[in-house]
Amino acid sequence: MRPVGSKYLLEEPLGRGATGTVWRARQRETAGAEAAVPGQPGETVAIKVLKEELANDADVVMRFLRERSVLLRLTHPNIVRTRDLVVEGDLLALVMDLVDGPDLHRYLRESGRFTPVAASLLTAQIADALASSHADGVVHRDLKPANVLLKTDADGQMHPMLTDFGIARLADSPGLTRTHEFVGTPSYIAPESAEGRPQTSAVDVYGAGILLYELVTGRPPFAGGTALEVLHRHLSEEPRRPTTVPEPLWTVIERCLRKEPGERPSAENLARALRTVAAGIGVHSSSAQVDAALGVGALLAPDPSPAPVPETPGAADPTQVLPSNAGSFDPNAATSVLPHTGGPSGGADPTAVLPPVPPRPDGSPGGPRPEDPHPWQSQLRAARDRNEQTQVQYLDPSQDPLRRRPQRQPQRPPQQPPGAQQPYAPPQPAPPGPQQRRQPQRQQYAPQAQPQPYAPPQPPAPQQPQQPQPPAPRQPRPPRQRSSSPMRIPGLGCLKGCLVSVVMLIVAGWLIWELTPLQDWVAQGKGYWDAIGDGISTVSNWISDLGGSDPSTSEPTTPPVGQ
Known part of the structure; x- marks a missing residue:
């Protein structure tokens, strides 16, 4: 249920139109004198809530208020009577009689x-x-x-x-x-x-x-x-x-x-x-x-005097009649005399006396001193202090109330008079802190019995051998997070990696120059494929020499070109 004003509650919608929604509503209390029908608490009414674009238009709101008396004045057996008009924030509503029937x-x-x-x-x-x-x-x-x-x-x-x-x-x-x-x-x-x-x-x-x-x-x-x-x-x-x-x-x-x-x-x-x-x-x-x-x-005679519809907002408002002498000025008129405020004898008004200024604490007369700042300066200083920006400073985390864990104050036992007998209470172990909870307890010590006052001393209880406690299970080490890239190049993206790469290129070039016949190829001016063919011939000859074959017999006889 949605309240409308302070006197009505919306229950359920009955229909929607081009200008708003009609709701079944209930009256919470009797309306005031501004309503055409006061109604009774619990009475069922119909309320039409106008659309937001109508409620947000200032001209509509003013016309709504201006025509309030006109809408409340329409009373006829065949007219749904408007009981009240509600204007509340961005809400405009008409409270009407509820008609239980279809349109x-x-x-x-x-x-x-x-x-x-x-x-x-x-x-x-x-x-x-x-x-x-x-x-x-x-x-x-x-x-x-x-x-x-x-x-x-x-x-x-x-x-x-x-x-x-x-x-x-x-x-x-x-x-x-x-x-x-x-x-x-x-x-x-x-x-x-x-x-x-x-x-x-x-x-x-x-x-x-x-x-x-x-x-x-x-x-x-x-x-x-x-x-x-x-x-x-x-x-x-x-x-x-x-x-x-x-x-x-x-x-x-x-x-x-x-x-x-x-x-x-x-x-x-x-x-x-x-x-x-x-x-x-x-x-x-x-x-x-x-x-x-x-x-x-x-x-069916034509209407001789039809009711006009105003073309501009406020055209139907009654004309405001000014006084008969409005806007006129008579230079010969009598001067308006202000009322006399003097005393009974007809003298001038008595001088207003300011209240006395209280003296200072040191006994000197009150009032501002010559060395004191002017009151305006004090007001300006106060205004400047109010408008001063907040100073941002470093705050120790231990002093930050948002980060510091609140410390619990231990409860102190009630103090008793010196001559009173205090009952025996075994010492209670303190609750383990965050660090103590992680470390397993190594040993447990039994509390020593203290002799009661006015009681014979008891022999000390034999100490039982303490059993070693099993060590706490070791927490498994979290798996090592690896990079999404399977290949890792050390020094990539930094100056060190660049220098290492340059050095490796220089060393590789020097090795190729010294260990390969690149120098001879460059000096002879051979091409790429020619150099490869010579390399293959050299390797094959070397293998033939190792086999002990005669190079003269292994060489084929080349026929003449002309044959």
Whole structure:
């Protein structure tokens, strides 16, 4: 459960909309005089918590507080009453009466469309709520089935309850609404709202006409794949009459869906016309009622004075009247005389005497001395001392309270008077420290018995041979960590390794120069392969000499080139 203010607790969410979330809540204590309905502790209410972008907008918060009295003043049997408004930090919430029932949009999906008579009577009650709010200068601007709750009475009759009054106006903030956006739902938006023209209470009448069309057909008159397509159809297309809609009822729908706001009827005339149509299209209607329903167009007169919607924040606020002489200056007017504060005899005010300065401890008179610093200098020095940076110094680890292990103080035995007899207590071995725990105990010494006072001395107990304790098991040596590279070159990456490498290269070059026939090859100018061939011939001749063969017989006879 989440508290809202000091008087309400949120229990569970009931639904989410474009402007906030509706919660089932419980009242903790009676509200104050600022609330329209004080309520009782434990009473169940509905609280709509506005979204964070609305709560974080300063213009919305100011408008929320400014229209507090307007929202709390809306009382009608078909309007969900706003009981209280909560402003707490980044939270804006409206406390309303809890209506246990579905909204009209959900009821249409579950139960299907209404009959023409039921749709007329239901819309007539909604028109009554709109007429009451328009009389107070409040325009709903977002009339749709989702904002109509169905309340069931004890006798089983359903009554529509219009909710979310003033929410659209709060959401119409310069910080949240741009020039190409509008406030409302595309399927129920009026043409003037879509075009950005000035809006009046006629936008609610247009929404009531679309609502009535949806009740009798099950769908709104204008639909499309995108919001732009829906708005285009609102601006350019005329609705078509379904075959299931009676002619008198279609006359009412057609008048409400006029493109020009000045041609639409007022909410009060709409409610009267719908009741006339409901009475004339029923099964048991009389001829007079049928004739009245057919002539319903005469009751749908345009609204002569529609309630305007303010275009700028604060436009609906009452004008502040200044005093009649505000801004005027009369040089010949009488001079304002200040009140007289003198004594009873009419003299001047008595001089205020400062309290005496107490003397110093040495007996000299109080007050500052010539050699003392000026009070301003003392204040500056105190301010400089307060703003002086912290000096960082080295701290011995033994003195650091975060590193030093706390030392336990040994408990001292209670002191007894000198003549009192002290009982014998064998010495208790001290608890082993961290270092003592690691070393095994080598020997154990038995405590020597001390003679009791006023007791005969006892012979010393024979000492038993002490058994040597087995040595403590040796802790295995942790394995040596080897480098991830299997090859280790000593001195690699340092100057020593570089010097060793250079020396090894010099020695290897000298050995190759001295022990190989490289000098002869270089001096004779032979190529690489020629030098290798000569080397092979030399080795083969050397092997032949070792075998004792005659080199003259071993050499093959080379035929002449010409043969």
